[in-house]
Amino acid sequence: MAKGGAMTSVASEGAATATTHGAREHARSQAGRSVETMRTVPAGAWPQLPDGVAAADMLWAETVAGGGYTQLRVARGTAIRLRDIAGAACAHVLLFNAHQPAERLNVADTTKVLWQAYLGAGHLLLSDQGRVLASVVSDTSGRHDAFCGTTTLAGNTARYGSGAAHGPSPAGRELFVVAAAKHGLSRRDVATSVSFFAGVRVEADGSLSYLGSAGPDTSVVLRAELPLVVLVANVPHPLATDPTYTCSPLEVLAWRDRATAAGDPLWHASPEAERAFGNTLGYAATGGLD
Amino acid sequence: MGTVDDVMSGQVLLDEEVAARAPWSTVVPAGAVLTIVDLRGNQAVDFLAYNAADTAERYSAADTIVAQGSIFLTTGSVLLSCEGRPLLTVVADEVGRHDTIGGACSKESNSLRYGHHTEYQHACVENFLTEGARWGLGKRDLVGNINWYMNVPVEADGTMGIVDGLSAPGRRVSLRAAMDTLVLVSNCPQVNNPCNGFDPTPVRMVVTTEPGTMEPRA
Numbered sequence: 001m002a003k004g005g006a007m008t009s010v011a012s013e014g015a016a017t018a019t020t021h022g023a024r025e026h027a028r029s030q031a032g033r034s035v036e037t038m039r040t041v042p043a044g045a046w047p048q049l050p051d052g053v054a055a056a057d058m059l060w061a062e063t064v065a066g067g068g069y070t071q072l073r074v075a076r077g078t079a080i081r082l083r084d085i086a087g088a089a090c091a092h093v094l095l096f097n098a099h100q101p102a103e104r105l106n107v108a109d110t111t112k113v114l115w116q117a118y119l120g121a122g123h124l125l126l127s128d129q130g131r132v133l134a135s136v137v138s139d140t141s142g143r144h145d146a147f148c149g150t151t152t153l154a155g156n157t158a159r160y161g162s163g164a165a166h167g168p169s170p171a172g173r174e175l176f177v178v179a180a181a182k183h184g185l186s187r188r189d190v191a192t193s194v195s196f197f198a199g200v201r202v203e204a205d206g207s208l209s210y211l212g213s214a215g216p217d218t219s220v221v222l223r224a225e226l227p228l229v230v231l232v233a234n235v236p237h238p239l240a241t242d243p244t245y246t247c248s249p250l251e252v253l254a255w256r257d258r259a260t261a262a263g264d265p266l267w268h269a270s271p272e273a274e275r276a277f278g279n280t281l282g283y284a285a286t287g288g289l290d
Numbered sequence: 291m292g293t294v295d296d297v298m299s300g301q302v303l304l305d306e307e308v309a310a311r312a313p314w315s316t317v318v319p320a321g322a323v324l325t326i327v328d329l330r331g332n333q334a335v336d337f338l339a340y341n342a343a344d345t346a347e348r349y350s351a352a353d354t355i356v357a358q359g360s361i362f363l364t365t366g367s368v369l370l371s372c373e374g375r376p377l378l379t380v381v382a383d384e385v386g387r388h389d390t391i392g393g394a395c396s397k398e399s400n401s402l403r404y405g406h407h408t409e410y411q412h413a414c415v416e417n418f419l420t421e422g423a424r425w426g427l428g429k430r431d432l433v434g435n436i437n438w439y440m441n442v443p444v445e446a447d448g449t450m451g452i453v454d455g456l457s458a459p460g461r462r463v464s465l466r467a468a469m470d471t472l473v474l475v476s477n478c479p480q481v482n483n484p485c486n487g488f489d490p491t492p493v494r495m496v497v498t499t500e501p502g503t504m505e506p507r508a
Contacts, residue, residue, distance in 0.1 A: 102429045108351075108393020111450060113402045117391070118448035128415070128432070130398030147361060147391060149352025154374030173372065187346045188430045190372070202444040206362035206387070208355070238356045275402045 037065035037249050046253065050081060053255045060254035066247030067168075069175040069233040071182055072254065073098050076289055078224040079257035080134075082232070084141065084197040086248035087216035090237045091196040092150040092172045094180075095125060095133045098227040099287065101185055103129045107146050107192045113272050117202060119144040119194060122269055124276055125222070131280040132225040132273075135266055141218035143199025143211050148238045149192045150176065155238065160245045169245035175233040183229050196220050198237035210239040219251075225259050225280050227289060259284075291365055294382040294462040298325045300499035310490040311479035313417035315424065317342045318467040321500040323381065325464040328439050330491035332455035334478040335438040336394050336414040339369060339377045342470040345427060347371045351390045351434040361444070363388040363436065369465070372433075376468040384461040389437040391444075392452055394418060395480045404482045417476030425472060437478070438463055440485045454484045466500075 017023040039062040040046050044055035059078065064070050066089065074080065082091045097103035106128040111117050113126055121139040124132045150172025156163025163171035165178055176190045197218065199211030224230075234250040236242070260266050260277055267277045284290045291297075303322060307329075308314040318324045326335055341347040350372040355361055357370055364387060367380040396415035400408040418432050439457040444450040479490050 106393065106399075106434075108391060108434045109396075109399050109402075112392055112442075112452075113399055115451050116448050117444045117450040126399075126402075128396065128398065128429075130396070130401050147352065148356045149350065152353060152372070152374040155353070155356075187372075191433045192350065192352045202361055204443070204446075206360040206444075208359050208361070238352075272402045275405070279398075279401065 037063045037068065043254070050253060050255065057256040058253070059256060060252065062252045064232065064234045064250045064252055066234055066249060067170045067245070069179050069231070070252055071179040071229070071231045073183070074224045074228050074230060074254060076224055076227050076284060077257055077259040079137070079255050080222045080224065080230065081219055081251070081253045082196055082222070083217070083219040083251040084213065084248070085216065085251055087213050088246055088248035089234055089250040090198045090240075090247060091250050092176070092193045092233040092235060093196065094176060094190065094193045094231040096183070096185070096189070096229040097127060097133065098229045099289070101183065101189065101229060103127045103131070104189065104191060105133060105194070107194060110194070111146050113276070114270065117146065119146055119196070122266060124273060125194065126276060130276065131283055132276045133228060134222040134224050135260055137221040137223050139220045141197055141214040141220060143214045144194065144196045145198060145200040145237065146194045147202070147208070148195070148200055150195065150233060151235055151238050170235060172233040172235040175235065176231055179231040179233070195237055198240065200239060208239065210237070210241060212241065223257060223260065225277070226284060291381050294325060294384060294464050297323050297381045297464045297466070297501060298496060298498045299501045300503060302496065302498055304495065304497040306495050308475065308477045308493050308495060310477060310492050311412055312477050313421035314475040314477065314495060315421045316473055316495070316497065318378070318471045318473055318497055320467050320469050321503070323464050323466050323498045323500070324378070324473065325462050325496045325498070326438055327494035327496065328457045328461045329459065329494055331459040331461070332439060332457050332487040333491050333493055334440040334455070334480070334485040335493055336418070336476040336478050337436040337438055338418065338433065338474040340427070340472040341371060341377065342472045345425070345431060345472065347373050347375070348431065348433055349377055349436070351436070355390055361390050363390060369436070377471050378465040378467050380463065381466045382462070382464040385439060385457045385463060387441060387456055388463065389440040389442040391450070392437050392440055392442040393434050394432070394476065395478065400482065408482055411481065412479040414476035414478050414480070418474055421474050421476070437485070452483045452485050455487065
């Protein structure tokens with residue numbers, strides 16, 4: 001009763017929830033509501049299915065709030081579409097081999113091995129074990145980043161006044177630590193992430209240029225090439241120029257597809273890609289994952 | 291900040307040569323200065339740093355890059371942890387550019403970069419795992435590392451790669467620790483790219499007290 005302003009509503013609700021039966025009725029009456037940012041279950045009920053995808057093949061459908069996160073475990077061959085609905089989302093992504101999560105996204109190998117700093121269609125998100133965790137199947141944004149990681153508690157506290165997961169301007173690392181914990185992983189497992197929908201370029205002198213968003217309704221489709229734990233934090237990029245914490249909802253869809261196979265153009269895009277896919281297929285087959 | 295001779299003018303706490311291809315580690319006390327000497331020139335020194343009191347807090351390339359707005363390290367660069375706190379500061383540098391994005395070579399990535407015939411060659415990740423184990427660190431503790439003396443430019447179209455180095459025999463870089471910092475080093479054994487001039491060579495590690503003091507800060 002300390003919260004004076006809420007006293008009236010608390011008292012009136014109290015009448016309905018003073019007993020276990022009343023409380024149960026009250027709880028159950030809340031179901032069935034729809035809000036802008038939420039998960040849709042079952043995913044096949046999602047109203048705007050991607051082209052060519054049957055409702056029965058839909059595995060996941062969620063709209064992640066700005067400042068929110070999601071985490072999912074997917075099979076090899078799963079397609080994952082991230083969409084920046086309104087143009088101010090930023091999807092920070094960490095990937096782990098679901099079967100042995102000490103194998104995880106390695107940002108340095110992802111850029112160095114492919115001789116390409118900028119993520120886009122055809123890029124392979126490589127692990128530290130010489131394998132492909134996910135490939136970038138398509139990309140309508142072209143503005144992504146593999147250098148700047150995500151935001152920290154210290155950084156967001158200095159910039160926005162708060163960076164805690166429960167606060168008004170959560171830092172990406174704080175959300176990742178919570179998401180990782182749900183898979184038995186700790187701070188030690190939260191290494192550098194990549195981010196989609198906010199571009200960064202490197203000048204000849206090594207300095208960074210922030211390009212920001214490509215605008216609303218852009219999307220990236222990833223394909224899981226191994227069973228993955230996927231952590232996604234939707235928070236402003238560390239170089240975001242808006243002085244206020246601005247981040248719009250992110251759509252995350254996943255559906256059954258198939259892993260990249262020999263003969264697919266992506267497999268043969270470069271000699272490094274051929275060897276990476278070869279390693280990946282060999283590992284999957286040896287481990288009974290195919 | 292100053293010349294290397296200035297910043298390493300304190301009492302010598304440690305002076306060791308790291309053999310070609312070998313791992314190495316130490317704890318640099320807060321306030322002390324670690325100077326790395328590229329004895330023969332163009333020898334990449336792969337480098338990780340941890341808060342010695344809580345190794346879950348470790349060097350973060352991304353936070354370091356964001357804070358300084360550049361991918362290259364030189365005098366004035368502050369090496370930040372994953373929690374955004376300073377671990378070390380570059381206080382003197384005789385090269386002018388060191389790498390934050392190239393990461394470490396590994397047997398596994400060698401199989402992608404050069405072919406499976408290179409997979410049995412020694413690699414930096416092997417060194418990090420070997421040396422890290424002495425401190426209770428494992429594979430999960432390895433993150434994107436610094437490569438002292440390595441040159442990794444990014445072209446306008448995003449093409450990036452390891453090219454000929456800018457260092458020369460005897461060139462030094464000095465780092466002052468902001469906290470007691472565990473440093474893991476792999477004296478890079480890579481022979482398939484120019485990061486070591488195709489010939490791995492020894493480097494020298496010198497730890498000195500803060501100039502003008504006789505003891506490391508308590």
